[in-house]
Amino acid sequence: MKLSVIILNYNVRYFLEVCLKSVVAAIQNIDAEIIVVDNQSSDDSCTMVKTLFPEVNLIENKENFGFSKGNNIGVSQAKGAYVCILNPDTVVAEDTFEKLLKFADIQPKLGAVGCKLIDGTGGFLPESKRNIPTPKVALKKILGQDELYYANGLNEHSTGEVEVLVGAFMLIKREVYLAVNGFDEDYFMYGEDVDLSYKILKAGFKNYYFGDTTVIHFKGESTLRDKEYAKRFNGSMQIFYRKHFKNNVLVEQLVGLGIKGLTVLNLQPKIENRVVKSVVLISKKQNINLNVALGCKVQLKPKMEIVEDHQQYILDNNWLTFKEIIQILEQYKTNKTLTFRILSKQSNFILGSDNTVSKGIVVHF
Incomplete structure (x- = not known):
């Protein structure tokens, strides 16, 4: 088998449904499997998967094991030569996996490859390609200097080697994943993708950013930016520095204090609400139920033509x-x-989703 797509889900039933539909469309010409690992969701995610996607291998955990252990459980059952770690709040293009696999197959010493991620407004997510957050890089980021944190030397549309990929989308050779013992389960959530990327590099493999395919990541849907987020993020970075930079205790303490201050300052990010004056359905068929659900008349257009400000x-x-x-x-x-x-x-x-820090929006009709 060529590819195993691992999707770890926790209470994002509707985003998971759209994600799965996109993945199913993207593996039509690939010998592939889909594995959904559910971390004890309280919504009807599992029922939805069983009903709409009976071909999916669904693993129902009896407790929330977190990101690292949940994905490791999924990979342990994978049969593909490659595994793709994929967030449930993502949408892939129909040719995403074909392009990435074609690229991956010809790269010597390949470890992992990521791609261009955008948010729900189309904005590029710079964490798609990052550098190792060494103490120097981390301290500069704390001071508001991001040029070393993100791999800005590589254009978002380009392809090349990078150090760190984001856990929302990572295509990895399964033998490499197993060779470096997968995600470190000391991390419950956050930091594990940095750790895995670093372990892959230290094992002598190469990580790549591939800018010729784009994936939507409704960032912020799976986890809100609240006090619990700050606590876990801070804890994860402390784990990372203890594991990989433990010889520099003073710098670790300085970075730790800086991270704590940074996360506290960012607990209440500014969110600019986008005003909607009219709604347009891009389709070939009108859906009158949308008028009722949205409380307005929805215009019908077959394609994006004249675009006016403040339209949805x-x-x-x-x-x-x-x-x-x-x-x-x-x-x-x-x-x-x-x-x-x-x-x-x-x-x-x-x-x-209209921003990257709050929950996405679902409207039923």
């Missing part, structure tokens, strides 16, 4: 491919007044 665009996956939806978000990302929602194929809900 509902992108119908019954009409548009996932790749076309992704391309629309990227095309109009500079207009900060627009919002986007995805109408899931053969479903009665729309979803999206």
Whole structure:
């Protein structure tokens, strides 16, 4: 088997459904399997998977084991030569895996490869490609200097070697994953992707950023930026420094204090609400139920034509491919007044996200 897609889920049933639909479409020409590991969700995620995706290997954990252990459980049952660690609040294009596998197959000493991630407004997520947060890099970031933290030397549309990939999307050779013992289970959430990327490099393999395919990551959906987030993020970074930079105790303490201060300052990020003056459905068929659900008249257009400020665009996956939806978000990302929602194929809900720090939006009709 060529590919195993591992999706760790926790209480994001509707985002998981759209994610799975995109993955199913993307593996049509690949010998692949999908493994969903559920960390004791209290919503009906598992029922949805069993009903709509009976071909998926569903693992129902009896407790929330966290990100690292949950994904390790999934990989332990994987059969693919490659495993893709994928967040449930993502949408992949129909050709994402084909492009990445073609690239990965010809790279000597490949460890892991990531791709271009965008948020729900089309904005590029710089954590798609990062550098190792050495004490020097971390201290500079704390002081507001990001040029060393992100791999800015590599253009977001380019392809090349990078040090750190983000856990929302990591394509890894399964033998490499097992050789470095996968995600370190000392991390419950956050920091484990940095740790894994670093372990891969130290084992003599190479990590790559691939800028020729784009994946939506509704960042902020799986976890809110609250006090618990700050606590876990701080704890994860402390683990990382103890494991990999333990010889420099003074710097570790300074970085630790800086991280604590940084997370406290960022607990209440500024969120600019986008005003919606009109709603447009990009589809070939009107859906009158949307008018009722949204409390307004929804215009129908077959494609993005005249774009006006403060419009919300509902992108119908019954009409548009996932790749076309992704391309629309990227095309109009500079207009900060627009919002986007995805109408899931053969479903009665729309979803999206207007920022990267609060929960995404799901509207039923």
